[in-house]
Amino acid sequence: MRKYLGAALGLALAIGTGGEVLAGDRAAAVDKALPVAREAYQFLHRNPELGKKEFKAHDYLVSRLKALGYTQFVASPSAPTAVIAVLDTGRPGPVVALRAEMDARPLAAGAVEPEGHSPRSEIPGVMHTCGHDVHAAILLAAAALAQENKARFSGKLVFVFQPAEEVAGGADDIVRDGVLDKLGVQKIFAQHVAPGLPVGTITISPGDTLAGSNYFNLTLTGRGSHAAAPQDGDDVILGAMKVAEEISTLPARRIDQANRPMVVSVTRFVADSGASNVIPPKAELSGTIRAFEDLTKAPKDGPALQDVIVARINAVSAAQGLKAEWSLRQASPPTRNDPALFGALLPSLTKAFPGKVDTTPSRGMFSEDFAYYTPHYQALYFGLGVAKDGLGEGGVHTADYTTHPEAFRYGLTLMTLLAQLGTTGDAAWR
Template identity: 30%
Template sequence: MVGRKAIYDFVDEAAEWAIGLRRGFHRWPELSNQEYRTSIRIKQELENLGIETEKVLDTGLVAIMNKNSNRKVVALRADMDALPIQEEVILPYASERKGVMHACGHDVHMAVLLGTAKVLNEIKEDINGTVKFIFQPAEETTGGAERMIKKGCLENPKVDYILGLHVKPDLPAGTLGLKYGKVHASSDMFRIVVKGKGSHGAYPELGIDAIVAASQIVTNAQSIVSRNVSPLNPAVITFGSFHGGNAMNIVSDRVILEGTLRALDKNTRDYLKTRLREVAKNTAKAAGASADVEFSKGYSALTNDNFIVDMIKELGMCEAGIDKIVELKEPSMGVEDFSFFLEKIPGAFFFLGSGYKGRENEGIHSGKFEVDEKCIKPGILIETLSVLKLLE
């Protein structure tokens, strides 16, 4: 059995290699469902290591190590897509694509996973099971996780546990962020079409003002979270778009409202939709108008398996050389489609501190977002040790 010192040496070597890969990914970012060049590069690097790969969806990849072990299977996932954001940081490996940037750290996620694959490949004869490496497109938009699952990425062989990570710039590199239980909210999008009756603005009594009715819907909907949901149960209703009217002296006959709902459990998620529909329809009716309400499903809430979080915490404290472990107390009302994996199998999603120590770091989804690449080595080490522990 390979010793821990040998693993640490392999991690040191893999981290330097992975930093170079990360810079290549950062230089050529690709938007959701367009990760063709990225996918080809990942496939080449894995095949150079002698690791079998399989295409899933147009740009997704699954690589398998020790496929026929007939023992437990652990999967690791990295997302691949960039964002339509112009990079503002001057770097020697800055994005060469105008208006496209890895502003959410997915370049780091891919590099860490490839580095982990390199380390595990060095000791594969001593690995007591099978490892799957899942490279997933479209986390930022259409939810590549759910589509990859439907295509069978968790089968043949069936995955027993899964791990995922995300950079966290408000924690310095070398820090690990862990959250027990609920980590991210679910999301649903809504579209409300309010229909009234047009008239000249000088004679409003001859019409039914859709703008007034829609404004009342927006106002009344605020009482759903403040008065219908427990203050101990986080929920969000956000109206992000309000479109109506064509002229300053015409009573509008139509308004379109669009927004998002966020919740941490299924019952609250369902209730928000039911109650928003009731409020919208009845408020419009009271104004003499009508409201049609449609919902589009987003991502599920992300809930960690606490046993696996405990395992990562112990490894981080005792073996992985993590500078500090921060236990996150509050869930995020943001979303992450790793949740679809955790609906199927036990696993954990954790956070890799990626900020520079001693300075204020810009958050993700910003053109000023920057990563301290010192985070890559501890990311590779904690993923490697977690895989070995889960396969014991």
């Protein structure tokens, strides 16, 4: 597989999965820019960096952008590793941003990237398991293509290489700093690799597409006891297990899932007395809650979701003789695709894209900090197929994640089309 991946990444195929050929000179422009993506992907994948520490990625991207002729860079004070480059076409038109992430993720304890991967992470315990290296490499190639074909676009293009998508302080910091507002950005586009989706297919649907993320901590306390006499205490571990089960199954039995979908997952459970014959007096649980609404706000016809959860926790905890302490941290809101922008762009995009554009309505419980941009600018967030010949099947956030090399062509074509349609409203390559 190593030999295959290394060779295949250099391929420049113009034929899509359905046999379509990219129109005219656009194919040649994509071919010419693909080596930029290939080189960047190799570098970024070998040198993964965690959120807010993307120093090598920052320096590499700035260096490459300058070599491509970019001279206007804008800093985001709260996100110093961000790279934001501006291309002024010199022609009247809107300001359109294209965004990609830069950060990698820590691997699970004991996990390593498989030997067969090529390129392969050179940093122990850290890997691009979410495809951000793919996104950033494609965006750099899009910047190269746009610079060389400036007359094909109008207005200004803003290339946003964003840090810290996997941790707090990426998109939210850039939005808070007002950088894109000062540049006059009106529309913003992004894509994300989609394991299992065939190469040559992209997905997009209007409205809410990804859930908002929330993180909770729950401490349950009661009376500890000797393990031989659980009746002398509150059996905190058993009680905590019942609470964990109750909140995990709560959405299916106490929430209208058709209209208020929600997932509660307990991801951490700690209850340690330090001895095998002692039942501890405390248990700590934490996890995530995904939903398409603000958990703290009540709709007109029902209670806030957090209120439903906390009420159930208190009832079950009290029945076990336990005291519950709950805290909630709200993270990314739901990611929303602008229906008007979807309607305006999709007819032309569908005709010009060389593969399949799947507009089947879809929502997922994953979350993305691209959501912080969507209340401020017209936004569309696409899924990019990366699966072919056994590659691109491993799930994100796992060491098995891979991308088929041909996906780069379609990702670059997509970003180029979005830049063109976003600034000129026309997909023709004249």
